Amino acid sequence: MLTAVSLFSGCGGFDFGASKAGIKVIWANDVDKTAALAYKSLLPDVDFVQGDIRKVLDFPKADVLIGCYPCTGFSLAARRKWHEREDRNLQHIEGNFLYREFIRAIDYVRPKYLFIENVGGMTSADGGWFFKQQLEGLRDKGFVVKHHMLHSEKFGLAQTRKRVFLVGVHKDIAESGFTYNFPTATHGEKLLPLQTMYDVLNGVETNIETDVCNNPFHGHYLTRNRKRSWNDPSFTIVATDSHVPLHPAGEPMVKVGKDNWALQGQINRRLSWKECAIIQGFPVDKLKFDAPLTQKYKVIGNAVPPNFGYAIVKPVVEYEESTCLPNTFAEALEQMNSSGY
Template sequence: MKKLTAISLFSGCGGFDFGASQAGVDFLWANDIDPVAGSAYRSIFPDVEFHVGDVREVRFFPRADILIGCYPCTGFSLAARRRWKEREERDLTAIKGNFLYLEFLRVLEQSNPKYFFVENVRGMVSAKEGWFFQQQLEGFKQSGYTVHHNLLHAPNYGLPQSRQRVFLVGVRNDIAQEFEYKFLPPTHGPTAPRPYATLRDAIGDMPLWPKGEFSEQCFHGHYLTRNRKRAWDQQSYTIVANADHVPLHPQGEPMSFVKKDTWQLNGDFNRRLSWRECARLQGLPDNISPSGTLSDCYRVVGNAVPPPFGKALLTPVINFESA
């Protein structure tokens, strides 16, 4: 069977794409505006053409079987919504920049792939009473796709991190007549074939003091407003993009509750997870090598879509295409 091909927008460091490649997809082209993310992507996919720049300035895209995009929601504001309603008839192009999902839609219509995949934060579904979400669904429907969506929990697919994300999956209508996409059932957990992965499974073999790879900023008041430490046999709290706010390493004593919005550090081992430990907990390969500062490394790793999501989402499509 010939492998399915894909192009990727808002690709970041390539987390989703790495998972999709594990499922059996070949990537032709990828894009992100962040050069540090680009350097990380190239360290994972040295043979994929990666374009660093604003997607709005790219006019032509390769044709592929699959389009993947994790566009941000920064343009989804109430003011932008008003501008859309007030000016849509006379000057739609002037406000396109406020809606990055429209760029995804533009590429979708130009490339006409069989399938598309979108990731975003769970708040996207309810933001502004669901208007943003419905706007996207309607756009995809008008472009000729049957769309499925679901909230996925990362530990259910082997990631030792309590992360949740919303995913949209589009199947071109001609293919949807014979293929009904269904999200892959959990592969890990109490009722699944394998147990949940733990912090020990992911980072238990890594050095306890990886000098130069973790943030040594003081634990400021906001950091101590909630528990930041999970035990070795648990899943990590969500890995974030801000170096100062990443969770604590599981070694040492747990934090203790003092009062509302106040937690206390205990013992003599309290450090933030290193950016490489964060990469492991995101499911990224060890050979990932972002350029830039320590904060840059944390940022591109924390912004990544964990590869186990990509693999789980592409597996039903690969199974259908290879049947």
């Protein structure tokens, strides 16, 4: 069985998906206390170290190194928001250099494979400077690196979410004949049907008082459509509670002007944090952690959906174990449940 060390692990979305493909995560780290609580509820057997990775002096050896380092300022939305601020220099933001900690860990973990997730804007931030630095750093460590943008709805999630993934294969493995190919879509036209909010949320009970952000709908929130129908996948689940998409119940929003949308009818509320978790692909019955509502939304919105984790590591597991895994994350879960795991 392949082993893995996970950095910037959040609440464990990628790791949970990878574990269902047969990877044993032996050690994980994140600085966020709420993420740590959620992770431990989801993957209790992992040695989780909560704290600043820059203070971690050693890492265990493993076959795989996973990292979803922060994307402060990399997202296109953040760059649009701050483009007129002269002090918003991405190279002046310390968090944008945490990828160096991932590269530092390679010397300790000595992995054969690397898996990295980030927002699509990472490839173009600061004219592509940050992305180039990452690629050079990983290649200097002996890895053949590829990157690709994946869309969550094409991998069984009831959500439109796109993220860029980097996969590194150590040159010794690559030279032996293995070529990593990114997974192809499992859902869409002539494939499995796209998942909708009706598929995943119909019948889900919600405590409006405790599980839903009931802040007023501020001006920025109403600059675009926030509500899709039951028969559509959700908009992207985000980390800020006030910006979370609306639940599909009730009437649709209507455009009344440039960057101006209006609510209609009496039924308009944001998705609950649990509904967000379901849309992200998490088993909410396993996510048991106590934290302020804002923090629950944050760790769920920042998470890598397990569907992505499963799909991304699947080609490596199949190569290493000479096996054929279920085609989708949902099929893998169903197979495990039927086997009593």
